[in-house]
Amino acid sequence: MEPLFVQFYKKNKKKIEKMDAEIHYLHQKISDNTDCLACANCCKSLGPAIYDKDIERMAKALKMKPSAFVQSYLKIDQDNDYVFQSMPCPFLMPDNYCSIYEARPKACREYPHTDRKKFSQIFNLSIKNTQTCPIVFEVLDALVRKKI
Secondary structure (H helix, E strand, O other): OOOHHHHHHHHHHHHHOOOHHHHHHHHHHHHHOOOHHHOOHHHHHOOOOEOHHHHHHHHHHOOOOHHHHHHHHEEEOOOOOEEEOOOOOOOEOOOOOEOOHHHOOHHHHHOOOOOOOOHHHHHHHHHHHOOOOHHHHHHHHHHHHHHO
8 A cells, every 4th residue: 555645645746736835834843843963864864966066065165175075975876976975974973963064965955855846846755755854754744634
């Protein structure tokens, strides 16, 4: 049997396209009450795509040349994107803080994406992210409970 989130998505795809305001409200409410430092699952298990601007920003923060940063920390994945050579993230500290927080990649800045415009475009990704992020799980759970 399909997970409840998937069933909800299939039944409500058109409605979800018009739910950004509601989803953003849930995101704000839930993320305000969630301590990401108690979890850090995203930093421990998800490898974000790293773009040229990210490389420049992180290398500058570490006082490295971009080429040296790439060689030290990145590899190219099956989608031909730069990703970290290993997980957890090499910049995750034992207390779950990020040692380069102000210079972190765009994907990290935007995660968990539940406040994104046109949220419906990433609903399937969000279903996958419920396995990693309590915020995503709670946002989708609250949405499903309200609409079923």
